Amino acid sequence: MECGFETIGNATLIVHDMCPVLVTDPWIHGDAYFRSWTLAYEIPEEQLQAIHQAQYVWISHGHPDHLSSASLKLLKDKKILLAEHVGKRIFDGLKSQGYDVHILKDRKWTKLSERIKVVCISDFIQDSILLVDVDGTLIINLNDASDRGWGAFVRKTVNRFKTSFLLAISGYGDADMYNLFDENGHRLIDAGEHKKPFGHMVARRTELYGAKYFVPFSSMHAYQREDSIWARELMTPVSHHKIGFESEKSEILPAFIRYDCRKDQVEEILPSERWVKTLSPDEIGDSWSDLLDKEDFQQVKNYFSSIEHIDRTFGFINVKVGGKHHPIKLHGADVSYGITFEVPRNSLMTAIRYRIFDDLLIGNFMKTTIHGYDSRPLWRQLYPHFSFYVAKFADNANVKSEEE
Numbered sequence: 001m002e003c004g005f006e007t008i009g010n011a012t013l014i015v016h017d018m019c020p021v022l023v024t025d026p027w028i029h030g031d032a033y034f035r036s037w038t039l040a041y042e043i044p045e046e047q048l049q050a051i052h053q054a055q056y057v058w059i060s061h062g063h064p065d066h067l068s069s070a071s072l073k074l075l076k077d078k079k080i081l082l083a084e085h086v087g088k089r090i091f092d093g094l095k096s097q098g099y100d101v102h103i104l105k106d107r108k109w110t111k112l113s114e115r116i117k118v119v120c121i122s123d124f125i126q127d128s129i130l131l132v133d134v135d136g137t138l139i140i141n142l143n144d145a146s147d148r149g150w151g152a153f154v155r156k157t158v159n160r161f162k163t164s165f166l167l168a169i170s171g172y173g174d175a176d177m178y179n180l181f182d183e184n185g186h187r188l189i190d191a192g193e194h195k196k197p198f199g200h201m202v203a204r205r206t207e208l209y210g211a212k213y214f215v216p217f218s219s220m221h222a223y224q225r226e227d228s229i230w231a232r233e234l235m236t237p238v239s240h241h242k243i244g245f246e247s248e249k250s251e252i253l254p255a256f257i258r259y260d261c262r263k264d265q266v267e268e269i270l271p272s273e274r275w276v277k278t279l280s281p282d283e284i285g286d287s288w289s290d291l292l293d294k295e296d297f298q299q300v301k302n303y304f305s306s307i308e309h310i311d312r313t314f315g316f317i318n319v320k321v322g323g324k325h326h327p328i329k330l331h332g333a334d335v336s337y338g339i340t341f342e343v344p345r346n347s348l349m350t351a352i353r354y355r356i357f358d359d360l361l362i363g364n365f366m367k368t369t370i371h372g373y374d375s376r377p378l379w380r381q382l383y384p385h386f387s388f389y390v391a392k393f394a395d396n397a398n399v400k401s402e403e404e
Helices: 045-053 069-075 089-096 151-158 199-209 229-234 238-242 294-305 308-313 345-354 357-363 387-397
Strands: 003-008 012-017 020-024 037-039 056-058 079-082 100-103 116-122 128-134 137-143 163-168 213-216 221-223 257-260 265-268 316-321 324-329 338-342 367-371
Touching: 003 045, 003 128, 012 045, 012 128, 012 137, 020 045, 020 116, 045 069, 079 089, 079 116, 089 100, 116 151, 128 151, 137 151, 151 199, 163 199, 199 213, 199 238, 221 229, 294 308, 294 316, 294 324, 294 345, 308 387, 316 345, 345 357, 357 387
Parallel strands: 020 056, 056 079, 079 100, 137 163, 163 213, 316 338
Antiparallel strands: 003 012, 003 257, 012 020, 037 221, 116 128, 128 137, 257 265, 316 324, 338 367
16 A cells, blocks of 8 residues: 555554555554454454554554554564653563653644654543554544543544544443443343444444544454453444444445545445454463462552542542452541452452552453442542542552652
8 A cells, every 4th residue: 555544453553655655553462451352353364464564653542452462562662652651661661671662742743754643642541542544544543531621632633633543442331341240240230221222322422523534443342261252242243333324425335444545535445344252361371360469469459549539539449359358448438438349369469569559440340349339420430539539540650649
C-alpha cells in the first residue's frame, strides 16, 4: 500500500506511507489479564509483517491488551511513542528495559514521515488518544478512552478534514469489571438484560465527533480461563456492532479493514477466528486453594491503606483467598460500606507487587462483592471511588494523597 492504513487484532492500527510507518497497541503474542483474555482473531501474515516493519509503535495506556509486554519483546528495535502522562510510569519502565522511548507533547503535531503526522492527547485517568493525519485523511484512535476534557479539541480538528475515521471501543461492555455481586451473592450484571443493541449509541458518538466513518475497535478478545468464561455471554461478535446503527451523516465499516488514501477505497480484511482452549487456574499457577501468609496480608493491607481516598471513603476492604477472609479496617464514616475481593493468591500478590490491580478487575475471574449496596447507580459502586483512585491514580500515576 502506498498511502493508507489497516486495522487488525484487538486495537492495532497500521499506518503506511510507501512502507509501514506506525503501529498502535500491537497485541500480537501472548495473553492478557492473568491469561483471562486472548486474541479472538489471528493476525494475518501480511499485517504481521507490516507490524514488524513499522518504525514507530504508539502505546495508548497500560492495560495488557494494549501494552503487551510479550508483543513488545518482538518489537525491541522500534521507537516507542507515549502520551505525556503524569508519573511517567510506562516511560520509565520501558526505558529501564532498554527500549527507545519518546513522549509526544500533548496536543502538538509530530511528523513521522512525509505524509504522516500525529497528535497525542492524555487525560487524568491515564488514557490517551491519537489523531493521525495520513495525507489529508484523519484517523481518530480513541481506543478505550472516553471524553475527559479533550472532546472539543478533537471535534475542532475533525472539522478540518474531508474524510475521517473514528476507531473506538464499543460493544456489550465485557471489557470492564463485571464480575460484581451484592451481599446475597446475586450477580449485579444480568447478561441477557445487558446485551441490548448499541448501534444507535455508536452512531451518535460518530456524529458527535463529526467523523464520516466508524470502525469497531479495541473490542476483539476472547475469554479462556475456566473462572472467567462466564463473561463469554457478554462478548460482542463483530457483526453486532452495526445493529441499530442509523445515521444520515456517518457510516459504519467492518472491524478489520484496509483503506487506500489514494483511491479512497475500503477493503475488508477477513482474519480467521482463533480456536480458544479453556485453561484451568491450576494449570497456569493461579490456584484458588492457595492461602495468604502473614507477609502477604501485610503487603495487601499496606497497599490499600496507603491510598488516602480509599482509607477515608470505605469502612473496610476484605480479601478472600483460599476460602479464608482477611478484612482490612479502614476509616470511612460508613463502616458497612466496603468491598470483598475473592481471588487466587498468585494473581492477587502479583497485582499488588506490580501495581496492576485493574488487571484483576477487568480479567473478570476475581469475584467482587459490594457491601452496603444501596440506591447508588451500578456504575458508581466502583467508579470513581475505587477504580480511579487505586488503578488510575495510585497504580499508574503513583499518586496516593489528596495533595498529590
